[in-house]
Amino acid sequence: SERYEAEGIEAKWQQRWIDADIDSASDDPADTRESYYCLVMFPYPSGNLHMGHVRNYCLGDAVARYKRMQGFNVLHPIGWDAFGLPAENAAIKHHRPPAEWTYANIDQMRTQLKRLGLSYDWSREIATCRPEYYRWEQWLFTKLMEKGLAYQANAEVNWCDPCHTVLANEQVVDGVCWRCDTPVIKKNLKQWFIRITDYAEELLADLDKLTGWPEKVVGMQRNWIGKSSGAEVSFRLEGSDETLDIFTTRPDTLMGVSYMAVAAAHPLAQKAAESHVDLAAFIDECSKISTKEADIETMEKKGMATGFNAVHPVTGASVPIWVANFVLMGYGTGAVMSVPGHDVRDFEFAKKYDLPIKQVIAPAEGDWDIESAAFTEAGTLINSGQFDGLDSVAAKQVITEWLSEQGKGSERVQYRLRDWLVSRQRYWGAPIPVIHCDDCGAVPVPDDQLPVELPTDLQPTGGASPLTECEAFKHADCPKCGKAAERELDTFDTFMESSWYMSRYTSPRSDAAMVDGGAISRWAPVDQYIGGVEHAVLHLLYARFYHKLMRDAGLFTSEQGGDEPFKNLLTQGMVLKDGTKMSKSKGNTVDPKAIIERFGADTARLFTLFAAPPEKELEWNDAGVEGGHRFLKRVWKLLEKLESPTDGDEDAATVKALRFTIHSTIQRVTYAFEHGFAFNVAIAALMELSNALHAFEPKGASGSAACREGIEVLATMLAPFVPHFACEIGERIGMGEMAVVSQWPKVDEAALEQNEITLAVQVQGKRRGEITVAKDVDQDGAMAAAKAEPSINKWLEGMQVVKIILVPGRLLNIVVKP
Ligand code: ANZ
Ligand code: ZN
Numbered sequence: 001s002e003r004y005e006a007e008g009i010e011a012k013w014q015q016r017w018i019d020a021d022i023d024s025a026s027d028d029p030a031d032t033r034e035s036y037y038c039l040v041m042f043p044y045p046s047g048n049l050h051m052g053h054v055r056n057y058c059l060g061d062a063v064a065r066y067k068r069m070q071g072f073n074v075l076h077p078i079g080w081d082a083f084g085l086p087a088e089n090a091a092i093k094h095h096r097p098p099a100e101w102t103y104a105n106i107d108q109m110r111t112q113l114k115r116l117g118l119s120y121d122w123s124r125e126i127a128t129c130r131p132e133y134y135r136w137e138q139w140l141f142t143k144l145m146e147k148g149l150a151y152q153a154n155a156e157v158n159w160c161d162p163c164h165t166v167l168a169n170e171q172v173v174d175g176v177c178w179r180c181d182t183p184v185i186k187k188n189l190k191q192w193f194i195r196i197t198d199y200a201e202e203l204l205a206d207l208d209k210l211t212g213w214p215e216k217v218v219g220m221q222r223n224w225i226g227k228s229s230g231a232e233v234s235f236r237l238e239g240s241d242e243t244l245d246i247f248t249t250r251p252d253t254l255m256g257v258s259y260m261a262v263a264a265a266h267p268l269a270q271k272a273a274e275s276h277v278d279l280a281a282f283i284d285e286c287s288k289i290s291t292k293e294a295d296i297e298t299m300e301k302k303g304m305a306t307g308f309n310a311v312h313p314v315t316g317a318s319v320p321i322w323v324a325n326f327v328l329m330g331y332g333t334g335a336v337m338s339v340p341g342h343d344v345r346d347f348e349f350a351k352k353y354d355l356p357i358k359q360v361i362a363p364a365e366g367d368w369d370i371e372s373a374a375f376t377e378a379g380t381l382i383n384s385g386q387f388d389g390l391d392s393v394a395a396k397q398v399i400t401e402w403l404s405e406q407g408k409g410s411e412r413v414q415y416r417l418r419d420w421l422v423s424r425q426r427y428w429g430a431p432i433p434v435i436h437c438d439d440c441g442a443v444p445v446p447d448d449q450l451p452v453e454l455p456t457d458l459q460p461t462g463g464a465s466p467l468t469e470c471e472a473f474k475h476a477d478c479p480k481c482g483k484a485a486e487r488e489l490d491t492f493d494t495f496m497e498s499s500w501y502m503s504r505y506t507s508p509r510s511d512a513a514m515v516d517g518g519a520i521s522r523w524a525p526v527d528q529y530i531g532g533v534e535h536a537v538l539h540l541l542y543a544r545f546y547h548k549l550m551r552d553a554g555l556f557t558s559e560q561g562g563d564e565p566f567k568n569l570l571t572q573g574m575v576l577k578d579g580t581k582m583s584k585s586k587g588n589t590v591d592p593k594a595i596i597e598r599f600g601a602d603t604a605r606l607f608t609l610f611a612a613p614p615e616k617e618l619e620w621n622d623a624g625v626e627g628g629h630r631f632l633k634r635v636w637k638l639l640e641k642l643e644s645p646t647d648g649d650e651d652a653a654t655v656k657a658l659r660f661t662i663h664s665t666i667q668r669v670t671y672a673f674e675h676g677f678a679f680n681v682a683i684a685a686l687m688e689l690s691n692a693l694h695a696f697e698p699k700g701a702s703g704s705a706a707c708r709e710g711i712e713v714l715a716t717m718l719a720p721f722v723p724h725f726a727c728e729i730g731e732r733i734g735m736g737e738m739a740v741v742s743q744w745p746k747v748d749e750a751a752l753e754q755n756e757i758t759l760a761v762q763v764q765g766k767r768r769g770e771i772t773v774a775k776d777v778d779q780d781g782a783m784a785a786a787k788a789e790p791s792i793n794k795w796l797e798g799m800q801v802v803k804i805i806l807v808p809g810r811l812l813n814i815v816v817k818p
Helices: 006-020 051-069 085-094 098-115 131-147 196-209 215-225 251-256 267-273 277-288 293-298 344-353 392-405 517-523 539-552 592-599 601-610 622-642 652-674 679-695 700-718 723-732 779-787
Strands: 035-040 073-075 150-160 165-167 185-194 227-237 243-248 259-262 303-311 318-324 335-338 409-415 434-437 441-444 475-477 484-487 526-532 566-572 575-577 756-763 766-774 800-807 811-817
Touching (some): 035 051, 035 517, 051 566, 051 575, 051 601, 131 150, 131 441, 131 539, 215 566, 227 392, 243 259, 392 409, 539 566, 592 622, 601 622, 601 679, 622 723, 779 811
Parallel strands (some): 035 526, 526 566
Antiparallel strands (some): 259 335, 434 441, 434 484, 756 766
16 A cells, blocks of 8 residues: 655645635534634744744644534634834844834744644734734723823833833843843833733732633742732831831731831932932942842842931831832832841841841740841730730731721732833834823824824834834824824833734624624633743733723623633643753754654644643654654554455454453543643553554454444544544545544443453452453352462362352452361
8 A cells, every 4th residue: 555645645635624614713603512712822923933833833733623523613713923023123134124024924934834734713813013903902002091091100110221122020030131131220211001000909819710720820920919918007207297108018026126228219218318428329329239039138238327217106216217228119118117036138137237136026935036036937926015915917907907096007908010011112013002292291092093003114223213213103193182293102012912812813803893792702711722831920911911901991791701811721841952942042943844844744743742741841852753753654554454354253352352442542532632631641542552453453344343443533533633644544444534523533331341350369368369250250150260260279279168258340258168
């Protein structure tokens, strides 16, 4: 018979699938199939697919194809996250507008995706750089402005010099730019923000609903949102009516305060510096150093007294106020009450500057030497006057209540999460739909003037965005008063586009609304989302937020779209080579194209799914790829089994054994799809089935039938992984043209029934061996089998059997005497 030749087979089947239109999601209301939305993270059109993409998309495709075979109406879309810096940088390098580069890359990558045989509904393809898409993001932004959820403000922001733009907090990873690894600089700039902090509580609470997400990602988001409960306390400034407000999570330690500390950027520090040259110099020094949190834990604590004092709210004692480099302006109130007896940082600082250390919490058992270390745990209050004897938990409440009654404090919840900074000083992005008027201020662009189209023919040169010099773009009339005004020249962060693309796929061509409520109720939320874990607090947090914003803008209700965009999340592991991440900069990339050309798309697909469980890292190895290809060739050889049937009949037990293998394999592979997508295990099971079929020499009609069943089942279950190959096998053994991709095999329970069982055999209560017998064996039959077993029989020889106890399915117990 013919050899397995991938290229021709793959081209042939890709065309047939298009002709049969099997990959489209149906929006027909008469379609009664249950809907299933399978989504992979859409790619940035860099020009070439890399192995990370291939892995992600093969995982998604296996899920989508399986669900179709299970009878679901599956939405499996793809598109392009098409705005962003690389396009602009390429444009600078090649002196061509970024639009050109982007669209050319999209064309190239679309071809590569199609070559892999991924079952996307291409009719829903979107590119976020198209005005039909970003128009709606602009529209939503204007609604958010009207609600006060989007605002422009001066703030200390993260600036990346090489990228020539500000960054959101989420884009600063350990103090450096997420994109180019350069340390970010703090700058005071007027920027656009979206009030994600208004949604902090819901974003946190709804994490509990995400039972289909990896715990690790949920934990990362929980930490990022960073809820702390405590109190805000007002300390009156000595000789003034003003107060210094602080946030503390430990109001129970109030009586242990020995100094106050404010951030260098705190107004009180600034005020003190006016008449204090050394302090001014110190503040200047503080503003230069990085304030990433890891640093704050480890860096040398430094400070300087301001000369101001605060009044302790309970004792009235005078407490000195210091400026300290470990206090952040952007958290709480930018000021703390320092309790060196019970806080490690405060302790270190007090030791260094010889400030008093007072113990106010005692451990439940034993003594604590407060001069040698801070006691940071909960305990019983001491040296705390009226609060003595309370335990920490009760004291938090009692002291906060006391402060409230005195008008000196209140309960307070604090989040680490900051508002989302969405403006970027770059060209290749969606314009922020705002017109600045001297009289009317920042005016949102009215609906009928949307989209604000980005001119696509500008040539960036590095430095400032070419929009700042584009007169045609810049000038606009104020929508309110009609006077000449100027457009906002910043563009949106590209995370704005990727935050809602999953919703847009449900009605990708709608020009009546951002999303269609009916389509949302059919498809949302995404049933299975698959992508990289690196997005844990970036994209995955923003997308959750956006979903809630869209819900609250009235685009859909909770009933229609849910409160969360992604029901289940699978975070795939990285693709490694030689133990390190595959990346261009390391020069260790493997080009998927080369593998496809040499072995075919199916081999590439099989390898990425077989080599590791989805969440684990996948170590590239050439032998593995070749092994995958050999497996396909071995399955191909099974076709010969059906070519020349022999006469006679197969032994019933042999048929039974093969059918047991076939149907237990269906069970195992189905389990992998339903529980965690361990495709490596599923494919291993299919390899075992292939081996069993090779070992089987079919005799006569019954043997042929069992063998055919085995090959049909094998081909069908291979379809989600290696669809072209599976279809070809199916066709060659005479299955219907689309049978292999349209019906998942069902387990025949009868085939799983075991006719034989294993019984343990005891003689005089001692286990002496086991026997394999018919399931419904009787006492005599079991005894005969036991006697036939030499290791058991030697305990029976020369003895008289007094009693036989058969526990069906478990045990044969024989009582003997000499
Ligand atoms: C007094 C105290 C006593 C504190 C004690 C801790 C232990 P989280 O859990 O991160 O919310 N703090 C408040 N604002 C700060 C700022 N802007 N920069 C640096 N530190 C700040 O931590 C809250 C605690 O961190 C607060 O509780 C405050 O110190 C400090 F035994 O107040 B605590
Ligand atoms: Zn950068």
